[in-house]
Amino acid sequence: MAMAGPQKTVAQTVSLVVVMGALAWASVPFYDWFCRVTGFGGVPGQVETASDEILDQTVKVRFDASLNSGMAWEFTPVVREMEIRIGETGLAFYEAYNPTSQPIAGQASYNVTPYTAGAFFEKIDCFCFEEQVLAPGERVQMPVSFYVDPEIVEDRDGKFVHTITLSYTFYEIDLPEGYAALEQDKATDLN
Numbered sequence: 001m002a003m004a005g006p007q008k009t010v011a012q013t014v015s016l017v018v019v020m021g022a023l024a025w026a027s028v029p030f031y032d033w034f035c036r037v038t039g040f041g042g043v044p045g046q047v048e049t050a051s052d053e054i055l056d057q058t059v060k061v062r063f064d065a066s067l068n069s070g071m072a073w074e075f076t077p078v079v080r081e082m083e084i085r086i087g088e089t090g091l092a093f094y095e096a097y098n099p100t101s102q103p104i105a106g107q108a109s110y111n112v113t114p115y116t117a118g119a120f121f122e123k124i125d126c127f128c129f130e131e132q133v134l135a136p137g138e139r140v141q142m143p144v145s146f147y148v149d150p151e152i153v154e155d156r157d158g159k160f161v162h163t164i165t166l167s168y169t170f171y172e173i174d175l176p177e178g179y180a181a182l183e184q185d186k187a188t189d190l191n
Contacts, residue, residue, distance in 0.1 A: 051149065053087045061092075062165040063094070064166065064167040065168050068169055068170065071172045077092065077094050078095055087147055088147060093143050095142075100136060103135050105133045106133075106170040107131045108171075112166055117161045120148055120152035121166070122149055126144040132170075
């Protein structure tokens with residue numbers, strides 16, 4: 001038995017709303033994944049070790065922090081900018097604070113501008129490689145170590161880059177499985 005006209009329209013509309021909601025929910029992590037895989041939008045590389053070549057030429061690195069709408073944390077770079085030699089390992093810190101009475105999990109997406117510098121900005125270690133959970137009232141400083149690949153000075157566009165901005169946006173994610181049970185156990189132990 002086929003659905004009547006109005007019922008079919010309602011079913012199609014509900015289906016469309018569900019699909020659009022699912023796409024909206026997945027858009028931030030999907031975009032982040034897409035940028036990491038393709039290098040689109042100035043996404044920096046990830047490496048295991050520091051550069052073995054350090055040049056006398058310097059580059060200024062600026063640090064930017066923002067929060068996705070609805071993310072209750074406070075998030076800021078500890079230092080707004082630094083100047084490093086190309087190839088030298090830099091170490092910067094970002095501070096996050098959870099002012100709420102609930103634990104909140106977050107994941108950071110990131111990019112580098114100008115986009116041409118993304119191919120030469122290499123992260124050795126970063127808080128953004130894993131999800132972060134902040135307990136109520138917790139304040140943490142999270143490190144990122146990086147360098148600018150010396151090959152930037154040979155690149156047709158990269159050789160004109162003198163300032164690079166590393167930007168992070170934190171968005172809220174679900175608490176890790178078992179985290180609520182762990183917090184419950186801690187509360188029980190304190191009583």
